[in-house]
Structures are given as C-alpha cells and as structure tokens.
Amino acid sequence: MKRDISGLLLLLVMPAALIIVMALVQDAPFRDYQELKFTMLLSDNDHGSLARQITDGLKHSKNFQVTDSIDGNPVNDNQLKQLLNKGEYKIGIVIPAGVTAEIVNSANIVVNDISKKAGITATMPIREMREQMYVRLYFDPVSKPAFRTAIGSALDKYITFSCTNILMQRLSMLSKGSSDNDTANKNDLRKIMQGIGVKEEPLNDRGKNMLHINSVQHNVPAWAIFGMFFIVIPIAGHIIREREDGSALRVALIPNTTLYVTLGKIIFYTLICVFQFMLMLCIGLWAMPWFGLPALYPGLHSWLLLPISLSIGFAATAYGFFTGTVFRTITQALPFGSVSIVMWSAIGGIWVPIEILPKSMQHLALVSPLHWSLEAINDVILRNGDVNNVLLPVSVLLFTGAALWVASIIISNKQQQSI
Amino acid sequence: MGLLGPNGAGKTTTINILCGLVKPDSGSAQISGQDCIKDIAHIRYIIGMVPQQIALFGNLTARENFTYIGRLYGLDSVTINNRSKNLLERLGLEKQADKRINAYSGGMKRRANIIASLLHEPELLILDEPTAGVDVQSRAMILQFLKEYRGQNKTILYTSHLMDEAEQICDEVVIIDEGRFIIEGTPQTLIKNTPNCKRLEDVFLHYTGHIVRDGLQ
Numbered sequence: 001m002k003r004d005i006s007g008l009l010l011l012l013v014m015p016a017a018l019i020i021v022m023a024l025v026q027d028a029p030f031r032d033y034q035e036l037k038f039t040m041l042l043s044d045n046d047h048g049s050l051a052r053q054i055t056d057g058l059k060h061s062k063n064f065q066v067t068d069s070i071d072g073n074p075v076n077d078n079q080l081k082q083l084l085n086k087g088e089y090k091i092g093i094v095i096p097a098g099v100t101a102e103i104v105n106s107a108n109i110v111v112n113d114i115s116k117k118a119g120i121t122a123t124m125p126i127r128e129m130r131e132q133m134y135v136r137l138y139f140d141p142v143s144k145p146a147f148r149t150a151i152g153s154a155l156d157k158y159i160t161f162s163c164t165n166i167l168m169q170r171l172s173m174l175s176k177g178s179s180d181n182d183t184a185n186k187n188d189l190r191k192i193m194q195g196i197g198v199k200e201e202p203l204n205d206r207g208k209n210m211l212h213i214n215s216v217q218h219n220v221p222a223w224a225i226f227g228m229f230f231i232v233i234p235i236a237g238h239i240i241r242e243r244e245d246g247s248a249l250r251v252a253l254i255p256n257t258t259l260y261v262t263l264g265k266i267i268f269y270t271l272i273c274v275f276q277f278m279l280m281l282c283i284g285l286w287a288m289p290w291f292g293l294p295a296l297y298p299g300l301h302s303w304l305l306l307p308i309s310l311s312i313g314f315a316a317t318a319y320g321f322f323t324g325t326v327f328r329t330i331t332q333a334l335p336f337g338s339v340s341i342v343m344w345s346a347i348g349g350i351w352v353p354i355e356i357l358p359k360s361m362q363h364l365a366l367v368s369p370l371h372w373s374l375e376a377i378n379d380v381i382l383r384n385g386d387v388n389n390v391l392l393p394v395s396v397l398l399f400t401g402a403a404l405w406v407a408s409i410i411i412s413n414k415q416q417q418s419i
Numbered sequence: 420m421g422l423l424g425p426n427g428a429g430k431t432t433t434i435n436i437l438c439g440l441v442k443p444d445s446g447s448a449q450i451s452g453q454d455c456i457k458d459i460a461h462i463r464y465i466i467g468m469v470p471q472q473i474a475l476f477g478n479l480t481a482r483e484n485f486t487y488i489g490r491l492y493g494l495d496s497v498t499i500n501n502r503s504k505n506l507l508e509r510l511g512l513e514k515q516a517d518k519r520i521n522a523y524s525g526g527m528k529r530r531a532n533i534i535a536s537l538l539h540e541p542e543l544l545i546l547d548e549p550t551a552g553v554d555v556q557s558r559a560m561i562l563q564f565l566k567e568y569r570g571q572n573k574t575i576l577y578t579s580h581l582m583d584e585a586e587q588i589c590d591e592v593v594i595i596d597e598g599r600f601i602i603e604g605t606p607q608t609l610i611k612n613t614p615n616c617k618r619l620e621d622v623f624l625h626y627t628g629h630i631v632r633d634g635l636q
Binding site (some may be wrong): 242245246247249250251252253254255256257261416 | 536
C-alpha cells in the first residue's frame with residue numbers, strides 16, 4: 001500500500017472529499033431560501049419607532065443577520081452601496097428618513113376619523129398624506145432573481161408587521177373611549193398598510209444599464225472558466241509524457257533553457273485559454289439568441305475581459321504544470337486533475353452561487369481560483385465594474401499562478417535530485 | 420575514456436553529477452577546470468550528453484528535433500542545417516530525417532539521440548551505454564562513428580557493460596565498483612598487468628568478481 005500512496009489517495013480520499021463538498025454545495029438548493037440566513041447591511045435614516053421595529057424584527061429573525069454599524073459608526077447610504085457594489089455584502093436595506101412620521105400620520109388620520117364617528121372631540125395632529133414611501137432594497141447584482149424575490153417577500157412581511165403594530169397601538173388608545181372600531185375607513189387602512197412599501201433599486205447609474213443575472217449571464221462565464229481550467233488535463237499529461245520520453249531531460253541538459261522553455265509553454269497554454277474564453281464569449285454574445293436566450297451583456301468595460309482571461313489562463317496553466325509535476329504517472333494525474341477541477345468549481349460558485357452556501361463553504365470559496373475567476377468576470381458583466389473593481393481578483397489569480405509555478409519548479413528540482 | 424563497472428557501480432550517477440543533473444552528497448567534480456555545480460551553465464555548453472533514455476521529442480521529426488535543440492543552444496538555422504545534415508549522413512539517417520521519432524526503430528532512435536547531443540559541437544561527448552538494446556548493424560555504425568569522432572581530437576567519456584566495445588574504442592578505461600574507483604589504464608596495459616587475463620572482460624571480472632549484481636534504479 002505504501003508503494004502507491006497517490007493511487008490510494010485518488011481512490012479513497014478524492015471521492016470522500018468530493019462527496020463532502022458536493023453534499024455541502026447541493027445542500028442549499030435542496031432547501032428553501034426561507035430556511036437560510038443572510039447577512040444584511042442596514043442604513044437607518046429614520047431613527048423612529050417604525051425603523052426600530054423593522055430593525056429589531058430583522059435582527060431577531062432567523063433569516064437575517066443585520067449589520068447596521070461598521071467600526072462603531074452607523075452604516076450610511078453611500079457606504080452601503082459601495083460595499084454591495086464590491087460584492088462584500090449581498091443585501092442592503094435603506095430606511096428613508098420620515099417613514100415613522102408618515103405611518104404615524106396615516107394612523108392618526110384613521111384614528112381621527114374613528115374618533116369623529118364616535119363623537120369624541122379630541123383629535124390627533126395630522127397633515128396631508130404623502131406619496132408612498134419605500135424602504136429601499138439593494139442587492140449585489142450577482143444575486144439571482146429567485147433570491148431577490150425571496151428576500152423582498154421576507155422583508156415586506158416584517159415591514160407590514162411593523163406598520164400593523166403602530167396602527168394597533170393608535171387604535172388601542174382610541175378603543176379606551178369608543179367600541180366602534182368597525183367604522184374605520186377601509187380605504188385609509190389600506191393606505192396605511194401600503195404606506196411603506198419595499199422597492200428594489202439599482203445600486204448606481206451604472207446599474208441602470210445592466211441586466212439582472214440570468215441563465216446566460218451566469219452560465220457563459222461560469223462554464224467558460226470551468227472549460228479553461230480543464231486545460232490542466234492536457235498540460236499535466238504533456239509534462240508527464242515529456243518526463244517519461246526523455247525530452248524533458250534533453251531540455252534540462254541544455255544550459256539556461258529550462259526557464260525559457262517553461263515560460264514559452266505557459267505563454268502558449270495561457271493564450272489557448274484566452275482563445276477558448278473569447279470563443280465562449282462569442283457564443284454568449286451571438287449564438288445564445290439563436291436558441292431563444294438573451295445575449296450576453298458584456299458590461300460597460302468589456303475590454304477588461306481580456307486581462308481577466310489572461311490571468312485565469314495563467315492560473316489554470318500553472319495548476320496544470322503543478323499537477324503534472326506532483327504526479328508521476330498520467331493515470332494518477334488525470335483523475336486528480338478532473339476531479340479537483342469539479343471540486344474547485346463547486347466550491348467556487350460555478351454550480352451554485354456561493355451566497356446560498358453554508359458559511360464554512362463561503363470561506364472555503366476564497367481558496368478556489370475558479371471563485372476569483374468568476375468574481376472578476378461578474379465584476380465586469382454584472383456589476384459594470386472598472387479596473388479598480390477587478391484588481392483584487394486578478395491579483396489573486398496571478399499570485400495563485402505564480403505560486404503554483406514556483407512550487408512546480410521546486411518540486412521538479414527535488415525530483416531531479418532524487419534520481 | 421571508458422567508465423566501466425557492474426550494475427549499481429555508480430556509472431550513471433557519476434555522469435549525472437558531471438552534467439549537473441544530480442548534486443553530489445560530498446566532494447566535487449570538475450570538467451576542464453570548471454566546477455560541475457557552480458559553473459554548470461558553462462559546462463553544459465562544452466559537453467554533449469547522450470543519456471541512456473532517448474531524450475528527444477517523439478512527436479517531432481528528427482529534423483524538427485535538431486532544429487529545436489539547435490535553437491535552444493543558440494545556433495543559427497544555417498549552422499543547424501549544415502551540422503544536422505552532416506551528422507544525419509554519417510549516422511545513416513538522412514533518408515529518415517523527416518519522419519517522426521516515434522516511428523523510428525530502437526537503433527535509429529539511439530543514433531538520433533547521439534546527433535542531438537553533437538549539434539553544438541561539444542569538446543567532451545559523454546555517452547551512457549549508447550548501444551544498449553540496439554541491433555547489430557546500428558551498433559556497428561555507432562561504434563564506427565565514435566571511432567571517427569575520437570579521431571577528430573575530441574574527448575569521449577563512455578560507459579558500457581560490453582567490454583569488447585570498450586576495448587575497441589577506448590584509449591583508457593576506468594573500472595569503478597560500489598561508487599569507488601578500482602583501477603585505470605589503457606586496455607592493453609590492464610590486460611597485460613592483470614594475472615591470467617587475455618581480454619578486458621577478464622580484467623573486469625578479476626576486479627569486480629563473478630557475483631551477479633542486480634543494480635537498482
């Protein structure tokens with residue numbers, strides 16, 4: 001058994017890891033969104049009782065974990081939008097100033113009406129009812145429609161509950177002097193109940209130009225990345241074959257060439273990945289409509305997809321070199337390469353958006369190069385991001401590629417020494 | 420110079436140390452006064468190594484292999500073409516130069532392997548059992564080529580199990596065993612000075628014994 005530890009790892013550890021990862025990843029889709037807990041950013045501009053009730057209700061709910069201050073300071077509207085735009089949070093809610101006053105005014109109108117019909121002279125202060133006010137709801141543009149709908153409905157439930165509470169408080173004040181509650185104006189009641197609605201708004205002007213995520217916007221980049229990483233298989237096979245047939249030895253015997261030859265291969269394979277990505281992009285742009293699907297929206301800064309695809313290609317190529325270096329035979333390298341890519345893709349949000357994965361899996365996603373690849377592309381095609389937005393994921397991909405390449409060189413030198 | 424020894428004597432390890440493929444556990448090695456670790460880049464320009472393994476790209480033709488390898492040595496196309504043409508003729512591969520290495524017989528691969536190591540015209544040619552597993556004709560051609568090459572005032576370091584080969588082409592032989600130097604001299608001197616020996620093989624057996632050695636890779 002000691003003679004083929006890699007084989008044993010492939011046979012036993014790999015499927016075990018695959019089962020765990022896939023079970024975790026597929027857990028969320030098997031549950032309703034209502035069963036999951038989401039972190040929500042909240043900006044309270046009202047500071048009234050309605051805002052307090054909404055905030056408390058959300059904080060005590062099993063669906064939301066509310067963040068209303070960062071570093072001890074209350075979250076403001078701009079900060080909220082920025083954090084959502086960066087993808088650091090998935091949901092944001094802004095309670096506008098004056099919502100409590102508005103709901104109280106509406107309740108007072110009803111109470112005064114009831115008082116009048118009951119012959120009570122005391123009236124509560126009122127003013128003209130304003131146009132409907134909205135608690136504004138923001139989403140990371142990557143969020144799927146079903147997710148948005150589920151969150152919107154849950155939030156609407158809390159707001160309606162809070163409005164009803166305020167109305168009931170006012171009515172209870174009145175009920176001490178009159179038993180004629182049935183005379184309440186039904187239209188005004190409806191107005192109160194609808195007085196504060198929930199409305200989803202785009203994060204910024206860029207957002208007005210973009211599409212909501214759809215099958216094409218998710219699947220074209222996601223599976224293009226998956227395909228790019230599958231270059232690991234031919235590269236690993238190629239590295240092992242060169243080692244077996246002696247051509248790697250020939251290159252090693254020629255002075256000052258190993259680095260250049262390896263660099264040449266990395267450039268070549270990276271360019272193949274870029275070509276592959278561009279081809280998939282063309283399919284998304286022009287072939288998808290033939291099948292009755294929407295065309296891919298490439299974002300306002302679509303040129304960024306070129307450097308992004310270069311960084312993804314580099315990371316994928318270096319991963320192939322690493323796999324080909326670590327494993328001694330093609331029989332070991334190929335299953336590892338394919339299964340590991342499936343796992344990285346599952347962890348990285350290619351199959352299922354990571355926001356609905358368990359917290360532990362969301363943290364684990366950060367080590368998947370496919371996650372950073374998808375983040376970079378989503379920054380461009382979903383968030384209309386610019387250079388600043390893609391710097392982090394692109395840097396992570398370049399660093400990953402460089403680290404894997406250096407590791408391959410070190411391992412290769414050690415293997416050479418143990419001849 | 421023939422480097423002779425039974426299986427596991429350390430012939431290939433010695434060659435790998437000289438080529439900078441393996442670092443010695445202790446001690447040092449030099450070629451033309453250059454250290455085989457510190458000055459390995461320069462050493463690799465002055466040596467041509469023919470490994471036991473066929474160190475060529477199987478999917479490329481012989482000519483493509485030589486062009487690629489020549490370019491890696493920094494040679495221009497004209498030089499590569501001239502040298503490879505000359506070597507292909509001398510080793511009987513000129514008609515097969517545009518066929519893929521994977522399609523070659525064992526003997527052809529061995530000959531192409533030698534050509535690839537000679538393109539940069541090294542001062543020292545190191546051959547690790549260049550005739551292992553080849554047919555009689557190829558073996559004869561390789562040995563004839565090596566004799567001619569030696570005649571051009573070039574140095575050859577050569578390892579083999581075949582004592583008759585060593586006797587034919589080596590001016591001097593070194594016998595090593597278990598990683599240690601045993602004896603060196605011209606084949607004739609060694610035969611003459613070793614009791615009851617008529618051939619180099621007798622000398623070899625005299626110093627390394629008759630017990631079968633099963634070398635480990």
